[in-house]
Amino acid sequence: MAPRPHWWHVLQASKNEVRLAVDLYNRSGDARQLEAFIVHMSMGWLKLLQAHFEQAGRDVYIRDSRGRRTRHEDGDWKYKSLSALMMEFFTPNDPRKANLDFFVGLRNRIEHRHEKNIAALVAGRTQAYLLNYETTLVELFGDDEAVATELRFPLFLSSITDDAAKAVKKVRSQVPRGVLEWVQDFDAGLSPDLAADQQFDFRIYLIPYKGPKTEADAVMTFVRPEELTEEQNAVMDQVRTIIREKQIPVADLGTLRPGQVVERVAAELSRPFTTHHHTQAWRYFGVRPPVGADDPTKTKADFCRYNQTFERYVYTESWVSYLVRKLSDPETYEAVMTWKS
Known part of the structure; x- marks a missing residue:
């Protein structure tokens, strides 16, 4: 059997980063889950785009004015950043890019003692971050490379047991002002259509199903609006x-x-x-x-x-x-x- 191409190994490393990101985010406790999730999801996205660019024969290296690859002081090649690859891969108004841009900026503004409240504030965008990765992964490499079957939907309580408006108001009041203002400024720069896109901020209605159960029932089923x-x-x-x-x-x-x-x-x-x-x-x-x-x-x-x-x-x-x-x-x-x- 011929050895796997380099891009395939980069792709598997990407998927491993995403698996780790989800595991860390869903673990019990409150020890930096959001920061860990963002860090490893960012690595997952970076390696996903690197694998795609390599497979397509596109350049992933930083080059000098003469077109030569450049090295770090330790001798390793310099690769294009996630932001640079995003600029080449996505169109400016792609909601996936807006979602990625949001988390690239948020990562440096997380205050750890308030991380749980920040995570609640951006929960819909966090879910979109993961769903967008899966969509792009399948789009570029096919269903065989999907990770959706390996990941579980997290169990949560606060949004169901508390009054929604009161819960959101309480969370916002506990998020540091600097973070709130940054989120506010980021959102102000988006068009209403982009801000409402599910690929930027994933929002769902949970409606309990009370009909008779059949063998084909799933505990939770997602239905796309366009399929109704x-x-x-x-x-x-x-x-x-x-x-x-x-x-x-x-x-x-x-x-x-x-x-x-x-x-x-x-x-x-x-x-x-x-x-x-x-x-x-x-x-x-x-x-x-x-x-x-x-x-x-x-x-x-x-x-x-x-x-x-x-x-x-x-x-x-x-x-x-x-x-x-x-x-x-x-x-x-x-x-x-x-x-x-």
Whole structure:
């Protein structure tokens, strides 16, 4: 039997990194699971792209101005970083790239004594990080190389046993301000479509199944929205409406009308902030669609929400704090106030 090519061994090393990442994340206790998961998932992604580039005959080395491979001081070849390979592999608006970029940045901002709360805050993105790897792995190397059958779905309690809105609010209150602001700034740079993509932030509805059990039943089944029939989609739309209406009385307690935002921000800034300035701000930061948009609900939900009942936009406390933080910088203030679409 002919020896395996080098890229195959790199691919197996990639899969081993991902297996380790999931094992460390799912272990009991609270000893740096998130940091370990990010580190090993990053290595898994790096080796996955290296294996793909090698198999495709593409370059994985850092070269000098004359096109020669370069070495580290210890003599090893210098390889392209994960960020460099991502830039070559993904299109700019690929949600998988946005998810990877998020974790590359988050890794250096984790404060270990708050790691459990940070992990809860980014749980959906963590799940997407893993699912995106599996999707890309199968896309590039086929079903035979998949790791999905080896990994188990983690058991969890807090999101089911606690009131969801209260649980999220509690978690956010315990995350260090610097991390929250970094996440907020990262999200503010995403389009609403990209931020809502499941490949960036994986979100699910858990609906207990109470029908009769059959031999074909699975404990948990994932169904893609595009695979649902019109009748099933209608039921899901009803479920989403029920959940949204149930949460609105809680979530909207902290929302503000535009005039209230103006009043709050103006009181904090040492420079003018009027209704016109607020309009400039939401346009500049892209937190809601323009007047007359086909879909008025496409907002950056951390900052702004569309109230369908009253057909108006309401804003969050996070939007107020974001504006105060951003507009306190003279250059940002000037850029916002002079911005034209």
